[in-house]
Amino acid sequence: MPSIDTSRRLRPLYLDQDIHSLRGLRMIEQYTSGRPETTLAGLQGCYAEMVAAQEEESEIMVRAKAVADKARLAEWKFRTQILAMKELVRGVYGSDSDEAQAIGYKKKSDRKRLGVRWPRPSVQIPGFCLERYCKAVIRPENPGI
Numbered sequence: 001m002p003s004i005d006t007s008r009r010l011r012p013l014y015l016d017q018d019i020h021s022l023r024g025l026r027m028i029e030q031y032t033s034g035r036p037e038t039t040l041a042g043l044q045g046c047y048a049e050m051v052a053a054q055e056e057e058s059e060i061m062v063r064a065k066a067v068a069d070k071a072r073l074a075e076w077k078f079r080t081q082i083l084a085m086k087e088l089v090r091g092v093y094g095s096d097s098d099e100a101q102a103i104g105y106k107k108k109s110d111r112k113r114l115g116v117r118w119p120r121p122s123v124q125i126p127g128f129c130l131e132r133y134c135k136a137v138i139r140p141e142n143p144g145i
Contacts, residue, residue, distance in 0.1 A: 022047055 022043055025031060033039045037046070086103055093099040096108040 019047070 025040060025043065031040060036042050086105070089099055089103055090105065095105065101107050101110075
């Protein structure tokens with residue numbers, strides 16, 4: 001017999017089939033078993049234990065979802081208040097101030113200026129003229145195309 005992997009959940013179809021089998025067993029009047037876990041009382045006790053565990057899991061899942069929603073809302077509230085504080089600091093002290101830098105913004109004066117938009121290629125390609133290429137891309141001669 002193959003080994004049973006009890007780390008994964010059973011398919012609902014299998015559980016439904018097992019519950020149906022238990023209900024069918026209740027109709028058999030002469031059923032007896034030498035193994036206590038396979039007697040009608042043993043199976044009904046195991047079924048009651050399973051239902052109780054499933055109900056407990058459902059209650060915990062509902063509480064976990066509620067707590068997760070509460071945490072998510074608290075995170076968003078914190079985020080919006082931080083953004084409001086940052087806007088206030090930028091409005092009061094300016095975006096080029098030390099205070100703005102202290103809360104995580106970069107000073108405008110510290111930003112690197114870009115010098116050349118179109119860097120010249122370091123390798124010359126025969127027959128390629130960058131000036132003509134830029135003119136064709138930026139200002140096409142036939143704008144209707």
